[in-house]
Amino acid sequence: FFENINKTQLVQAINLSIFTSLVTTAITLLFGTPVALLLSHSNFRWHRIIDTIIDLPTVLPPSVAGIALLMAFGRKGLFGDFFSSLDISIPFTIIAVIMAQTFVASSLYIKAATIGFSTVDSELKQASALDGASRWETFRFITLPISWSSILSGSVMTWARALGEFGATIIFAGNFPGRTQTMPLAIYIGFEIDLNVALTLAILLICFSFLTLIIVKSLLHRRLDAETSTSFDNSL
Numbered sequence: 001f002f003e004n005i006n007k008t009q010l011v012q013a014i015n016l017s018i019f020t021s022l023v024t025t026a027i028t029l030l031f032g033t034p035v036a037l038l039l040s041h042s043n044f045r046w047h048r049i050i051d052t053i054i055d056l057p058t059v060l061p062p063s064v065a066g067i068a069l070l071m072a073f074g075r076k077g078l079f080g081d082f083f084s085s086l087d088i089s090i091p092f093t094i095i096a097v098i099m100a101q102t103f104v105a106s107s108l109y110i111k112a113a114t115i116g117f118s119t120v121d122s123e124l125k126q127a128s129a130l131d132g133a134s135r136w137e138t139f140r141f142i143t144l145p146i147s148w149s150s151i152l153s154g155s156v157m158t159w160a161r162a163l164g165e166f167g168a169t170i171i172f173a174g175n176f177p178g179r180t181q182t183m184p185l186a187i188y189i190g191f192e193i194d195l196n197v198a199l200t201l202a203i204l205l206i207c208f209s210f211l212t213l214i215i216v217k218s219l220l221h222r223r224l225d226a227e228t229s230t231s232f233d234n235s236l
Helices: 002-006 008-039 047-059 062-073 080-085 094-118 122-130 135-163 167-172 183-193 195-235
Strands: none
Touching (some): 008 047, 062 094, 094 167
């Protein structure tokens, strides 16, 4: 059965899925962290609007997300003429895979990081500022260590969601082996062409999902234990 692990199509799908999901996670960390920091302060004007936009991909059907991306970045889309003038084609490329994954999965990290940043005591940040620390130093030495479990769990969930993304990817990026065919897409086509490949990939995705849940739950339990211990020490 596991002889199928050496098949070209299967190996290409695994490599592409791992690469694109890691790039998606890195992009989400880079751009999602400032957004999460902004959302952790609920006293600015556009908070509800931005928060609603961030939540939209979680309730939007992935196929609809794929159509929206195609309408925005396709050749005849909203920004199609602009990218065509630069001789750049996004749909049905690996860039489209990453964009689809980022659109669908990034909100998981942003919401988790926002919750983590919100738990940081404002008095600690004020004390840091009074001691002469810059905003970056306050974030690096106070906010980040306190909220690291939320950041890590959000990153893992984003990676897992990107790894399993199907609907938006197949519409916006297509299903081309070696180019845009990720593991979920290979499973879909495998049921029609090679069932053994589909089953092998399905088992791998189940294992990835199981490990993801274990990591996230262990991080959450560790955080709860730390908060309980802190509350107990303060009560003494």
